[in-house]
Amino acid sequence: MNAPAPPFARFAFSFLLIAALPCALAASATPAAAATPAAKPAAATPAASAAAAAAAPPCEACHGAHGEGMAAAHVPRIAGQSADYLKKQLDDYAAGTRDNPIMANFAKALSQQQRAKFAARYAAMSARYIPQVKPPIAVHLARGHQLAFQGDEAKRVQACNACHGPDGVGVPHAAPYLAGQSAEFLASALKAFKDGTRKNDAGELMRSVAERLDDADIAAVTGYFASVDLSTH
């Protein structure tokens, strides 16, 4: 029923990270270990912690100077995402309930205070909307809009907006924004919920939804949310 999603997302992420890391993370902790998924996660050494706490955060390398993300590499936009949500994700990466070797390495190296600080930093940022390289065609947009606003009774899927707020703008403390998010990232997140590699959703709320969506639905709904430019709301 729930065949594991192909791991291309993680590989693409890792590959780009290798390319991107050296410039931004020249002085940072163990980039080689971070970039190798199979490697044992780096220990939270004092040196690593100190580096992570430095003024130029390692996040920028992938998430961008303004938190705009890197869509093609499945790196999410985090600018303006709620601090509670970002902090929880860092905690979950460190705890392993959200499976991502690269983020796990960074998160483990950070103290609770540092995680809270980074979360607050990106929550306060704003970044311009980045249009998709290949915008979805009309029929996919329509299906995505239907899933976002209405859901699908035949599949017993409720509207995304029921939790993620009007047009996916997010509900601070409770649910992240989806509007303007990278479609590639959203798709990899849905697939991770679906195949169980991401299980940091209380009550399996996201898994319950993701496992009822097929590839076409995932493409449609993620394409739809990526097309929403919040600055025009």
Place this chain on the structure above:
Amino acid sequence: MAQRLKEVDVVVIGVGMVGSIVAKELAAAGYKVVGLERGQTRFTVPEFQSPAVHDELRFDIRKALMQDNTREPVTFRNQGAQVALPVRRWESFLPGTGLGGSMVHWNGQTYRFQATDFQLATRTRERYGKNFLDPDVTIQDWGVTYDDLEPHYDRFEYLLGTSGKAGNIKGRIQAGGDPHESPRSRDYPTPPQKEHFQGAMFRKAAGSLGYHPFPQPSSNLSQPYTNPEGVKLNACVFCGFCERYACEHYAKSVPQTVILPVLLANPNFELRTGCQVQRINLDSTKKHATGVTYIDAVGRVFEQPASLVITSTFAINNIRMLLLSGIGKPYDPATGHGVVGRNYAYQTMSTVASFFDEDVIVNPFMASGASGTLINDFAGDNFDHSGLGFIGGAFIGAVNTNGRPIQYHPVPPGTPAWGKGWKQAVVKHYNHTVMFSCHGSSVSQRQNYCDLDPTYRDAWGQPVLRITFDFPPNDIKMAAYVTAKAVEIGKAMGAKQVVGSPRKGPYTVTQYQTTHNTGGTVMGDDPKTSVVNRYLQSWDVPNVFVIGASNYPQNASWNPTGTLGALTYWAIDALKNKYLKSPGRLVSA
């Protein structure tokens, strides 16, 4: 002139919880079943989706999901000497309409009654003597026992996926559950919901007083669940919009989320919505039903012949259906004779508000309809009533269901009712108050009953139902006693001010209390004091079954839905294994 339709095996009147379950079982057994629903078809998608469903003005204040009382009102009076007037705004109780029925807007509190409740008259006589009660009290035994119903309670809870903690499995007391409950055959299908902060405070305080707190059994689920029908539900997100609302998350167990997908896929079943049943038709002997007459949404009149008629409408509407059809002798309070409309009862609800300083933050909006913690130490016959002058009791619990902005604003007595002073008090107390519910039993009493109103008629020209009800003295005494116990728990929580509001008479229909109307078509062993036999079959017309909370001879200390689900499966068992194999009386009169 009514258009006569092709005969079917079974007509079900009202496609709510009971109707859906009965229709599903009989259609699956191969019978041709037609379900007649007066309201509209509606499903989780699109009808129940937010933000539209989170409209407090539309659903809470204007009662969008309820029976249309501009077309089909009820009239009310406290006593027989008064003139009853139509209830123009639903307030005290909220009968639903539409596919899925009233269950669509329920809170999901899923209780069993206790073994003693089903033999209340016998038990009271044995324990307290035959002169203990007010002579006007007309409580009676149900004609079924808890042991009869246990497998059916179990089946209903597993249909819903109810989240709870057993307190007694096959006689073994389970830590953390309700030690007063009657033995259950196994634990709940899913673990309890997360406890909200008020519940945690209550648990600690009630425990310190030697009581036995436990998590409320909830059919807003704690985790995803696939029921035995193969239908899958999600976990509840604690959005705080349960009671009076439909759930957009497939997380509240209602017909749409537990059984309708299976029923509607069965070609033996046909759903017809917008169909207002006028009466059950009888042949010239008046002892056999030939079907029903209904009017559709555009005013066409149809006669639907059927071999078996099951009325499964909301409690008070079941009473009216029998009265309009001439089935069973109407009750006359002057003589005490007759049965239809007799033993109408309710629920005796009291509250306690515990006000704290601003450092205690409770976040009341973060709730499901059935999250919370309670005790049964003062419910039912779980304590000695000798010398108290009443029977029955109430569960006491911090079972707060919501903190919605229009309706929820606890303020202490003495607060101005409007203006600046009121607004300041609302802001001050909104997030720092713990509300308890004292959910009390209701005895049936000679003067309380339902009949057809002599004056008012519905949109189709038929007499509406008239309710005559006031709180019996027994229940006023009970409310005072139990509320005082609840105040002690509030004090043990360390509240700055604890305000108990025991229910007092007269009963008013202009203040919300609960939608737990019971009685009027009660079940029993004696046709002189019951409308249906122990299998919910009409004594007078054996091919009519009546299923609803209208079957309860009196109401117990808990929400009635769990018991109604058990009675539904109990009646289905009798229908499938007894009646339909050999139609006729299941109990000789």
